[in-house]
Amino acid sequence: MKDVQNSADERGIAIQQVGVKEVHLPFRIRTKRGDYQQVFANIRFTVSLPQEFKGTHMSRFLEILMPWSEKPMAEAEMEVMLQEALEHLNAESARLHMDFTYFIGKEAPVSKRYSVLDLDCFFEGSMRKGEPMEFTLGVEVPFTSLCPCSKEISSYGAHNQRSVCRVRLRYRQGYECIYIEDLAELVERQASCPLYPLLKREDERYVTEHAYEHPKFVEDILRDTVLALRHLEGLAWFSLECENFESIHHHNAYASHEESID
Amino acid sequence: MKDVQNSADERGIAIQQVGVKEVHLPFRIRTKRGDYQQVFANIRFTVSLPQEFKGTHMSRFLEILMPWSEKPMAEAEMEVMLQEALEHLNAESARLHMDFTYFIGKEAPVSKRYSVLDLDCFFEGSMRKGEPMEFTLGVEVPFTSLCPCSKEISSYGAHNQRSVCRVRLRYRQGYECIYIEDLAELVERQASCPLYPLLKREDERYVTEHAYEHPKFVEDILRDTVLALRHLEGLAWFSLECENFESIHHHNAYASHEESID
Amino acid sequence: MKDVQNSADERGIAIQQVGVKEVHLPFRIRTKRGDYQQVFANIRFTVSLPQEFKGTHMSRFLEILMPWSEKPMAEAEMEVMLQEALEHLNAESARLHMDFTYFIGKEAPVSKRYSVLDLDCFFEGSMRKGEPMEFTLGVEVPFTSLCPCSKEISSYGAHNQRSVCRVRLRYRQGYECIYIEDLAELVERQASCPLYPLLKREDERYVTEHAYEHPKFVEDILRDTVLALRHLEGLAWFSLECENFESIHHHNAYASHEESID
């Protein structure tokens, strides 16, 4: 049968990214404790396409992904998958993006009751032929924020709400990326209060008072997270988005920031 | 050309609903003030299909919808559209569901500054040949809820959050349906505090203290809304869903209830 | 500390459902092969609340859910969870709804290459005190549909598209529920062609020609699935929704149907 994709193309346009999107697959992610957590990934996997070829071979992305779905997955494994993509698809560059939900253990602050909290995360690896992979970690950390202005101007109470901080970061070559568990904790320390799926009455009292004692604007949480991230050794770049699902409005308060570190 | 849809079917199955979904069109909705508000509707429009016919004629739904897109739309107009569907599609029953966002004016509680708040709403009409239309109104009202338990057990503060109440209701034949504006106000009165898009500092103080003075569980808001709805004259049926986007959890508190009224 | 939820309520309204929603947890689902598949569940868990009590105890839902997250989960286990809810929350009725994505193995039609396909599914159990659990299975099966009218009236080609059939079903007491794997296969047999994540060129030819040889309206797929479901022994009730993401429109073709079986 004719290989239409392989036929010559004369438009003179090298395509930067072509591949598959919304591929759903289970993967096993290495945890901080050293074991594995099964996750459900939503994948975008692309390569560059030279101007000479009419099309890429979409089935090869699936052929690369399928066997890895059964094996442990971390930075090193992503590097191998990208190598395979460069070779099997005869490409100059490749990119693999995996969105997944990751669970971390939480102990309630007073009762010490155990529960697990879901975090939306992503791994992204991109690689040019003959160069090392560039790895980006993305983690969304939910928490409570309590408004300093509302507390200051009111005789009692203060509006508070669920918020989220979306962190994305990249390390310099040779440095180990922070664990999701540690990044979540780093962000939670900047919030008015962390979230816990399971809270008994004594815990609810604790989180209510703790948030009231730690009022923070969306700007405060962003700035304190910037300061905390600057202390991570080997960090090359990060971006932050903080968003408060305001309890007093139908819209959100929002702040974002991005830094490259020399 | 052959009319495949019109050909005979021998499987003996009359289909309850067949038609189009995710049709996007602008419509003009009559407001309480007597003028019109342009909305952007997401439409599902279906009819029943007798067992004798292989298929319905999908293009006719669009033919009915298109001219109405320019005209004012309320219960009476929906009734005409359903009549047209029964006739043009030769059907025993027809149903038209329109999701849209509707804006209501809000005055900030102290500064009286004006702003507009968006509510997710739907109109649904269903009709059997020779019978009057059954009309259902759906409105989602967002507001602030403040937790009575958190307030009671804490030395200061109380967790609060954005919440929503989804009301759906139907009237008996011969009764006028409540205006969206009035239904929103009815629900907001049961909340810890209504939402306002635009709040100055004096307003923020007001809503913070007002919510603290009116602590309500998701159960309280549901029950108080049930009591308020029971007072609407001519109401035949309603259902309620209340949901709190908990500021101290990553999950929501939820309550639902449904009543037919004799 | 005061138990506010436990205090008396005098509004006289028994709430039909109250509990938690959007709880995310991993679970292990028993597969047809007899082993387990880890899934990521989105959970709604509710109980009824008698009119005497002001509120339910939200933390208890999490206390019931957490330990089960590590254990295999099927109908029998859901029954135990609902029993625990009835007891620990002192309720007359309880309901547990779990949405999750489930993977089934697929062999490409010609090359026999293996890949896995994701299906959106749900388990729902509801129980009244002293009565057996009522279990509902929901499965969304995606497939290809090819339009018989387009094929008939055109000199060549026929529009086709991705479609989905959402099946929900309940069995009579004493009958075993069908496996997700078998229900998916039952629906796929009614489609113009099943979907496969991984297709080589010889497979692509097969699915193209197979779909062209099996043109089906959304009405046809619905009716043929109705006929197939009526043959399942012990089935008490089912509902179907078929939806074609039309390649020639920006809206969808849709059909739905529901039957109780004596």
Add this chain to the structure above:
Amino acid sequence: MKDVQNSADERGIAIQQVGVKEVHLPFRIRTKRGDYQQVFANIRFTVSLPQEFKGTHMSRFLEILMPWSEKPMAEAEMEVMLQEALEHLNAESARLHMDFTYFIGKEAPVSKRYSVLDLDCFFEGSMRKGEPMEFTLGVEVPFTSLCPCSKEISSYGAHNQRSVCRVRLRYRQGYECIYIEDLAELVERQASCPLYPLLKREDERYVTEHAYEHPKFVEDILRDTVLALRHLEGLAWFSLECENFESIHHHNAYASHEESID
């Protein structure tokens, strides 16, 4: 009352963007014909915050937005809104992003029946103090794609599906931005076939055969759109994403590309 936001901040971090998100408001957009189309906008509106200040004044974003909601909106008006933001919020830079759905008229190819098609669009303006606004237009155009490989290797038929091309573009200062209507037409010309909400049988035959006569990979549509965009006079930058909702897979084919033009 104390102005907490205005108090001094000593962390030394100037925030790049802070403001409001998910603000929903109606706006009136100028059409190609010269009249106005009412749209429903989802807005993100941010400014930079100097390191000296603890917080921005969130209510001012709403104060700027509210009056504009009643007036016609195009590039010139966005420029004024950004000016107001720079002044009222005392900022160095400001950005306004508005997502909205825009309707364009479509005439069926044979029957000439009229209908309207919805396009997801955005306007984004960003401005630094004392500099002209940089305006970005975004438009998502849906269409039909038909696979050249499937057509080539199969005895009859060819898989086809709904697809979308997301175009974003910026002009050099002094050049007029292309109308949404014209950009949609430019993209549709590169597709296997445009979409029409309302098609009679003679039209369905036309679009079926037209798509079959114009097979295109996702790569082809991307490349042909690149070539067409390069001909727009005054264009400074564009990015493209093409995505096919494959009728034979549960995942999508995807290509993206970005170019700055000297």
